[in-house]
Amino acid sequence: MTKHCRWIAVLLLLLSLPLATARAAADAPANLQPTLNQGKKWRIGYLEGGPYANYPQVLKSVINGLAALGWLEPVAFPQDKDVNVPANLWKWIGANVKSDYLEFPADAFYTSRWDEASRAKTKEAALTRLATAKDIDLMIAMGTWAGQDLANDRNTVPTLVFSSTDPIAAGIVKSVGDSGRDNINARLDPTIHERQLRLFHDIIGFKKLGVAYEDSVAGKSYAALPAIEQVAAERGFTVVPCFTKASTPDTAEAEASVIQCARQLAPNIDAMYLTIQKGLTPRSLPQVMEALNGNNVPTFSQNGSDEVRQGALLSLALAGFKYVGRFHAETMAGVFHGAKPRQLPQLFEDPPKIAINLQEAQIIGYDPPVDIIAASDEIYQEIEPAPAKAP
Known part of the structure; x- marks a missing residue:
């Protein structure tokens, strides 16, 4: 040939692949409708290995996905380049996103700045807070470092791993069909x-x-x-x-x-x-x-x-991350409705x-x-x- x-x-x-949807209907969480956490807003935290160009795009797409599902009001992100720094974007989201159901605390943002020494301290600070303060209901682990640092026995808070190149090879999850931990879910396109x-x-x-x-x-x-x-x-x-x-x-x-x-x-x-x-x-x-x-x-x-x-x-x-953002938003909604992250699909292939x-x-x-x-x-x-x- x-x-x-x-x-x-x-x-x-x-071109024969479906241009489709974020996930097959049969695999989607049963209920995506907004709901409160026993009368309170769900509090979301964030950990990254360090700033990276894709991370703000993924986070914005997730916010837009949540807005499409009704969990927060539609968002118009500023064009200021400074907002494309993850720390600044997280701060902006916490201060400007309007939601009756979700909260993004400014002090729940953690970054290791791609430094091994800082990584150990940041990991310890995040794990200690999750285990003792118990004021975070779901963690976003952005990237491979973050996924590795939260996929362990010390962390029991529901954690969704975004933007990891190969979560299986990195030891974050066990397989495509099973994360191996009840509180862990990592998006996979193997x-x-x-x-x-x-x-x-x-x-x-x-x-x-x-x-x-x-x-x-x-x-x-x-x-x-x-x-x-x-x-x-x-x-x-x-x-x-x-x-x-x-x-x-x-x-x-x-x-x-x-x-x-x-x-x-x-x-x-x-x-x-x-x-x-x-x-x-x-x-x-x-x-x-x-x-x-x-x-x-x-x-x-x-x-x-x-x-x-x-x-x-x-x-x-990756189609501007639109589809993967919707996928992550649906996974979050499933968790908020009581599903364990391990029970929800991890396989997602972008159109x-x-x-x-x-x-x-x-x-x-x-x-x-x-x-x-x-x-x-x-x-x-x-x-x-x-x-x-x-x-």
Whole structure:
């Protein structure tokens, strides 16, 4: 089968998937209607490993999902970029969201700032409060670090893990069908990265795939390394790694490590999988792309269409997180109606949306077939101007 025919086969498979709903009706919690907690509002807390670009988007989508279900009034988020910092967004939500049923206490926000030393202290503070104060009814664990820190015997508060790349490999949950703990639920799409990589390989047909990630358990989990190795063995391409720094409170240091890896990998690869990590940011991405473009290296963003808009060639986007936000909101409603998180579905596959940047295609000399253009849901004609440069 030729590369182009393989692409068409994959495309038809993608388009045959339901564009659908956040979850099948049969799997949804029985009752999603707003209700009080014995006459009081439900109090929600938040823990993250550190700030990351996707986290505010996911949190906003969950708030919008809750509004759609009637748990709070519709929200108009400010356009101020400062609000896209998770700590600031949480503070804004607590002060501005109007609800007769839910409360988001300002002091229930915890972040480890991507620092191992801070992580131990933050974890202890959150677990101690949950066990002793008993003033939080549900915790949002945003990302892999947060999920790992709350999925243990010390925490009995219902906890929903959002935006974790691979909760099973990270030891947060036992399997797709069973979290392993009554109070834990983690959204899972176990084949998303395999689908991304197969699609990328069908389109480009590369033989050497560059991957930059931190050489740690968390770094490998964020990068979905098991999925990368699985598809590499299946398709017969070589994975060329480069190790970055992510578990550091210094964002500039993390960014510099990703840029350096791009420069190191570029002459030795024929494609690059841009993996989720602290150092790949809107500030560092232009320099990453500059290094790769100098060698005409096509790229696929694990993270989604935001990075395509900013210069990556391709991605399988997440529809602005709309559907996953509704999924999480329904899970929260199920918990508030008495279901244990473990009893609620964890499997959720976003409706597929293909994104491509045509200016990037021109820069690296890639002429996308008409079929790809016709099938792309998000087509960016140019690369979004970059913010201030990373070091």
